[in-house]
Every structure is written in C-alpha cells, then in structure tokens.
Amino acid sequence: MANSKYEYVKSFEQPDVLLPNTWIVIRIDGRGFHKLSDRYGFVKPNDRRALDLMNAAAVEVMKELPDLCLAYGISDEYSFAFHPSCQLFERRSAKLVTTIVSTFTAYYIYLWATYFPDTPLQPGGLPSFDGRAVMYPNSRIFRDYMSWRQVDCHINNLYNTTFWTMVQQGGMSNTDAEQELKGTVSSDKNEILFQRFGINYNNEEEIYKKGSVLYRQYQLEDAKPRSEFSKAEDEEDVPGAPASRSQQDKIRKLRRKAQVVVDHVDIIKDEFWERRPWILSGKPGKLPAEAK
Amino acid sequence: MANSKYEYVKSFEQPDVLLPNTWIVIRIDGRGFHKLSDRYGFVKPNDRRALDLMNAAAVEVMKELPDLCLAYGISDEYSFAFHPSCQLFERRSAKLVTTIVSTFTAYYIYLWATYFPDTPLQPGGLPSFDGRAVMYPNSRIFRDYMSWRQVDCHINNLYNTTFWTMVQQGGMSNTDAEQELKGTVSSDKNEILFQRFGINYNNEEEIYKKGSVLYRQYQLEDAKPRSEFSKAEDEEDVPGAPASRSQQDKIRKLRRKAQVVVDHVDIIKDEFWERRPWILSGKPGKLPAEAK
Amino acid sequence: MANSKYEYVKSFEQPDVLLPNTWIVIRIDGRGFHKLSDRYGFVKPNDRRALDLMNAAAVEVMKELPDLCLAYGISDEYSFAFHPSCQLFERRSAKLVTTIVSTFTAYYIYLWATYFPDTPLQPGGLPSFDGRAVMYPNSRIFRDYMSWRQVDCHINNLYNTTFWTMVQQGGMSNTDAEQELKGTVSSDKNEILFQRFGINYNNEEEIYKKGSVLYRQYQLEDAKPRSEFSKAEDEEDVPGAPASRSQQDKIRKLRRKAQVVVDHVDIIKDEFWERRPWILSGKPGKLPAEAK
C-alpha cells in the first residue's frame, strides 16, 4: 500500500484499556453551565425542564448502550456505570467515555426543543459536556461512590433551596444570604426554611432531594439479610475470567428487553441494591410480567 | 463537611496529563456511519451536504477552542491539533478529548437541519462520534500524521469514486465492481475512470480529493528555503518552559480575532506550512488587512 | 534559586500511582538465567543452592519491607504481594517495583558466596533481575494469580524432572527426550518416571513441586467454613478509606515482629488461606507464644 511511508505514526497511539474486573464509572459534567443556565433562563434553585432533559438524554444513552447497568444524575452531572464484567470496546477508556459523552450530547441537543419549546438554542452557546472514566475495584467502593454523589446532591440541594428561598421569598441580596449561610449545618438550614418561610424541606420533591437513578426494570426481589447479600455480590456473581463474546451478546439482548426507569430513591442504604440484585450481579433479572 | 465519609472515593480518579511539549491530535470518528449514511440517504461516493455539515461543526469547534491550531477532515472523521505549547485544561487527556467530541456533536446535531432540510433526524438513530488523543513529539512527526490522513483521503476517494462510477454509471453489481478493483493500483483506477467513463480524476472536486483543512487566517508569508524553515520550526519557536497564564490568555485573544478558513489543499508538501508559519510555531501571525 | 531556568523539566515526570484498594503483585524474573545457569554450572533440573539463594534474598526483601504480606518463588522468578490497603510510597508503581528489584538484587549478589562458595561471580556476567507491577482488584483474583504460578511450577517441574531424568539417567540426547515428551500429558510423564526409572514423582522434594511460599508467621487458626471465610475476607477486612499514617506505622511495627517463614505448601486450595487469615485481611495476627 502506497500509504506505508506515513503509517508508522499509528505507533504513537497508546493503549488505554481499563483494568479488568473493576467497576467503570463515566461521569459527565455540563461545561460552563453556570453561565449557560443564565443565558437560557433556568429557574432557581432547580429547573424541572432542565432536569427532565438531562434524564431523557440519559435514558437514551442507557438504551443505546445495554452494557450500562446504572446511571445517576444531579444538576448538570451524570454518572454512568459499567459492571466489572463489562467487555464493551475491550474496555478502552477513551472509546467508552467519548461514546457516552457524544451520545448524551446528541440527545440533549436533539431533545432540547421538547423541554424548552419557548427557548431556542443559540449558536455560539450550545450546551456541551466533558467526562472522564474512573475505576472502582469492588461493589462496596462503587456503592460508596454512588453514596458520595447522593450525599452531594442532598447537601447542595438543601443549601440552594435555602439560599434561593431567602433571596426570592425573603428579599435578601445574594451576598447577604451567602453570608448568613456561611458555617451553618443542615439543621440550621432546615430551621431557616421552616421558621421563616414555613417550608418543610422533607416535603420538597424527591427528584430535587434524591437526584435521579436510572436502571433496567426487572421483578423486584425481597430484601435479603445482609450477610447473604454480601456473599452473593462479591463472591459468586463476578467471575474472574471474562464471558465469551456470544455470552456477552446474549446478555446484551436480554438487557435491551428491560425497560429503563427513572427513579428518585435512596441509593445509600442497602434496600435499593438488595431488591435489585441484577445491578451489582451484572446478570439480567426476570422481566416483570407485564413487560414479557 | 458531612460528606467526608464517602469522599475517599475521589482518590480513585487517576491523572491523565499528556506529556508536555508534544503535539496533541484529537481524532474523532462517526459511530456506525456506514449504517447511518444509508438511513439518511447519503449520496455515494461523497455527500456534499454531509461534508459541509462536518466542516461547519469543525469550524465551530475551532472557534470555541482558540487553542486549536489546525483541523483536518475526511469522510466522517476529523483530526484536531493542539500545539506543543498548549496548556488548555492542564493538558488532561479526557477533558480535551471529551470537550472536542461533545462540542462537535452538539453543532453537528444543531446544524443538521441546515444541511439536510428535507431529512429530519430520527430518534433512536442520532449521529454520534467517538474520539481519542494521540501525542506526537515533534513537528515532523506531526506533519507525517497529517500526511498519513491526506494520503488515506486520496486512496479512499479514488477507490470510492471508481467503485461507485462502475456501479452507478456502469451498471455493475457491487460485488462485480469490488472484484474487479481487487489488486488494482492508482493508475489502473484512473484508467478505468477515463477509458470507460470519460472521467478525468484530476478534475474531481478538491474537497473530495484533498479533504478539508481548517486553520486561522493570517497574512500568508513567502515560502522560505527549507533549511531556514526547519530551524525556525524546531528550535526557536517552541520554548521548553510553558507560557504564563497571562501570556496564554493574550495569545487566545489574538487567535479569536483571526478567521477560521476551510481549505482543500495539499498539506503533504512544505509549501502549505511555510506560507502559514503560525501553525507550526504556535504564534499568531499578522491579521490580513481587511480583517483588522 | 539559580536553578529555576531548567527546573521546568520536572514537569515531564508523569504520575504512576496504582489504583487504590487493589492487590499489587511485583513479579521479578532473572535476566538471561538460561545462559547464566550454564555459566555458573547450575545443577539440572533443580539447583538447590540457587533456589535457597533466591529464597534467602526474598526473605531479606520481606524483612526490609514489612508492607509485603506474601511472596512466592519458583525457578528464577519471585512474586511479591502488597495488600490492597498498602500505602507504601503512595503506591507509586516505579518506586515499588524498583525498590524490590534493587533490594532483591543486592542480597542475591551479597549472599552468592554463601550459597556458591566454590563458584565466584564473574564480572561481565553478574546476575540481575527485571520486574513489573500488576494490580488485581480482589482477593479471589489475587489467589487465582498465585494458583497460576503454582500450577506453572508443577507443570514445569514435572516436565523438567522427566526430561533431565531421560537425559541424565536414560542417556538420551536432549533432542530425543524433547521429541518424546512432545504432546504428553502429566500422567504420561509420571508413567515414564515410574516405569523406566522407578521414580515416584510424588516423592520428589516439596520445594521443587510446590515452589516457595514466604509469609509472616502468626498463630495458625482453625480452618473456617467457606462461607464465613469469604465474608470476612471481602467485606469486613478491607476498608475503602485508607488507614492513617500512624495506623500504618503501627501495623508495620507489628509486622516486623513476626518471623518470615519459607514454606513449600499448596496455596491453591482454601486451607492455606483460611489458617493464615492475616494474609488476605492485611491485619497482623497473634504472635506465636515462643516468639513473643
């Protein structure tokens, strides 16, 4: 081939395969969304349209990539998780992260008009996202990652809800509200909301307090006693050697059949994981009767 | 902060800073564009609308990221180049590659209707792109990379032009055309085009034969003798120590002022680079009189 | 500091921190030991002096680096294992692997004369070792690694024992022996040894059949039922968040007190690990009464 003189440049491409048998989380973040939320008039502290658009885009990513077993979104950020047994794209980091970032962006732009019918996108200021891949060596640490994001959601949302209530309903300046909130703990903020504005934070919408959890829906299982659960999770369900290509294809096919649901629930406690063992096991569950 | 119990998971994020003082090329590729070009009825062998859309999206990427000094596109692939002196995002690989992939995707989807007014996008089949970052240690190897892509453009386009002419004008089946072209060299294909179909390949459009080169437009310089050029390129223009943040900002500002042009020219020979020394030097040139 | 003009070159040093909470195995191999064993007249198939020297050097490595929790040696190769909780040298890969390779080499050369009193080292042909670090995400895969090495030991030793018996006692040429062994399975080799030479392979020395296992000696525990064992291993004993520096120092001190023993036992079955739970847990056990 006449091309050979220059083809040596391919040797500069370095491998970026992620360690086998680890959880892979791809977290994407909106680029410059602070400025962007002003430009497009996002409602404070939470713009329901913007969150629904994030979730809709994430659902499409889950549908296009059946290897994904969980996604969790808050604000302008989304975490997508691949099971340790995942072999997609031979676990090449850049391939995994760019595929998710690009697919998410495509749907976000495409679906924008559905969620913001009166606010057209402006060239020169299109939304975009960056992302990265991180490995977690076992289910417990993976769950700690997810807990970290949900705790962050809670902390940020309580702060933002209090801050914007003080500004919007209390007529305070941004600076004064910020000043007063400095150093406060959760109970202080709950108190401000309740005493001054009659707001019970517990009654706020779950999507704001808990974020959005996406997963494939199978028949829920009864919660199991902890010890049994741990054993199943760590020992039996994650074989060391990778599945064959045909096994992988079969599992992908089964996953495509399951519906992707958007939930706003606690993912810190065990119950969520115990009732949906297919997430940590990586093995598809039983389809609900109605979906068969 | 109440968050601390889970925050240790941040320690699993591994650094991915690219080696300083190397050229960074981000190459993105359309995902499944073979199938996608069927779905949306792309014209064979080259769909001008699709190429113009690729170029339009790439121009926007160049505008949003003034650190980019060159881009080169063929078919459903685009290479974006950062100069060795680039410090953008502290040269973090995932950040660079996802920002480009996402921005490109956003504009590709957003501008689709402009270039395909009669062919709306279909949910479930949105275009998306993957990408990767590669380092090249010096200008010569970087130019060899660019030459590699342009030679590839030539080889593919000559093949595709001949193949589709045999099918579309010659009434051959795909299999027969493929069979006849097996083992042929360039001159054979030129001959087939000329003898059977009266087509002089040299008269084909430059955008198909050369691909698309994007760069910032400054006043062209006279071509310099080779030895002088090399010295300037390798020795003086790429200082080892990084520029200060304020210098970087100043250079970015100057780059934003220059127009991004789309060209279809030879980038294998020296002339292109000698007349546009700002590309390899990383230093903005003089703005053309009319653009000031 | 006058040095600053050149100090920017430090920015080219790239981080190489290994993923937290994974097992780290440093495997070192003799460089050109085939040739070297000829030069120094190693006995075939196994030179006890050479193996004892390897083990003596490995014991010193274990003593100098209390963070090591296990080592396994066969032939001219040694695997050293750090527990997932290990924070030594901030888990920098090059630092860990070079420290072990250098310390091992130093003792190998220093102790040579003890084990080869009549065979002085020759300048221009000194023994040396290369090495690499590999991560294993959980205890099961780590044990599979160890099993892999011990199975390799068995396969190689059975082959070598049969081959050299055929040559040394059977008077066959190397080529003929190699030819006859091609395609044989274990039982064939056992048969050759027993039928032709009256050798029962099971009676060969354990150090040749099993390799050498090094670990710190604490009071052995009773073998536990499997389910309990797994739970302890995977769930409770490996906290996600790293230990504090003072905790690490305390553990190191306790480890230094334990004796490093050289054993030749099965490490594939559960029993070895169940009776020595401190290896997989990373927590020092109880010192034997006599050692207190």
Place this chain on the structure above:
Amino acid sequence: MANSKYEYVKSFEQPDVLLPNTWIVIRIDGRGFHKLSDRYGFVKPNDRRALDLMNAAAVEVMKELPDLCLAYGISDEYSFAFHPSCQLFERRSAKLVTTIVSTFTAYYIYLWATYFPDTPLQPGGLPSFDGRAVMYPNSRIFRDYMSWRQVDCHINNLYNTTFWTMVQQGGMSNTDAEQELKGTVSSDKNEILFQRFGINYNNEEEIYKKGSVLYRQYQLEDAKPRSEFSKAEDEEDVPGAPASRSQQDKIRKLRRKAQVVVDHVDIIKDEFWERRPWILSGKPGKLPAEAK
C-alpha cells in the same frame, strides 16, 4: 494446557510502552543514603571512593546496555539516557527501569570491596536504589534536563563544601554553619571559603564540581556553528519510523566497540555536544585510531 483456568490473570498486566521518538531518561537514586553514608563512614562533603564506585557501576551498566548513549552521575544519583530511536525491550518502561536499577545494584554490591576494602558491607543495611523513567520530547529539552542536574551538582557541592569546611576546619557546630549559610548566594559562599579558609572553590576537583559524564568515545569533531548543529540534530538524525531489527543490532555492535569514558566536564554549554555529535544523533561516530 491444564493451566488455562487461571491463565486469565495475565489479562491484568497493563502495557507501559513509552511514547516513540522521545528521549528516555532513567534516573536512579540511592535509598536512604544519608543514613547509609553514616553507617559506612563516608567522608564529607565528598567521598571519592563512593563516587568512584558509583561511576564504576555505571560504566558496567553502559557496557551491558549498548543502547544507552549517555549517563550522568552526582552524589548517590545517576541518570541514564536512551536516544529517541531506541527500541530496546519495545520501550517498555518497567523493563527498562528495572533492568538498569538491577544491573547497577549488582555491580555496586559486587564492586564494593574494591572501593571500600576496609569497610565490609553489613547484612541488614545493604545499599539499594530506586528509579523511574521520564520522557523528553526533543534534544533541547533533554539537554535542559542534563543542565538541570549539573546546575544542581554545582549548587549542592558549593553549599556542602562551604558547610563542611566551616565545620571541619572552622570548628563550627552544624547548626551554626547551617544558620550562617541560610540565605547566602554563590558569591557569599565563595567569599567565606576564600576569606576564612584560603580556599579557591575553582580549584576544587572537577569530579565534585561537575559530576561525572559517561559516554562512548569516538573521534571528537570540530565545534560547528550553532545553526548547522541544530539542524543536524533535530531534523536529519532522528528519523520518524523506527529502524529495523537488523539495523538496531548492527548499531548495537558498533557501540560495543567504543570505549566508555568517565569525564568531568561542562555539559550545559554547546561545545560538549557539538564535539560529540554521536550522542544527540544516536549514530555511532568514528572509532579513535588507537581503538580500532
């Protein structure tokens, strides 16, 4: 093969190939040499026996690895440089760095008795070294690295010479000497040495002031004007595509013929490099008449 059940663990070994066409520097450092120099009674500020031993070990490393084109040593540290065209061990980082660290350590221990005939090594306190590999994308930056080390040598040696003279000849306590030197610049230290002790720092031995430079000796060339030199260095002598295996072997053979010399000269200015163009070009020069 019966081994297959566990062999999957090999998939956890991750590639670590260094970027092609970059300079590779392996820098090794003595581990805990501050304490070690006390234990073995090293003379302050410079122990000539210890430096000669370092150099002797480094010469053996250069001899065993003909791919090395330069080494530079100061105190208990040594930098070994591979040319960008080097293909040794397919440029695998761990293999390169451990081979050098292990070979160096082996000779250091082996040759110890030659340089310290009256100070035997003590088990439990053997010298060892760690190391790391760093890439430098071009000759200018590689030279800046070398300059950095030599400037460091000068700064440290001037400080140490002054400090130990104040202590040993001036009878000051360590603390007092340290206190007085705090904040002083080079001229201050020169002044102290000259005024108080009649020592002209310029007359100190070159090995202490300049460190030790190791390279293969060919016929020196006349110093060339700078512009010509740069061109040769950066453009012609480092082809992008790698040399064939037989070319590499041929070059290695030629290199083995050249003598490795230990020099104590300035490597910051151009002259050293211009007169020994084979170092930056990677091409063996002409052997000196007497060595043929």
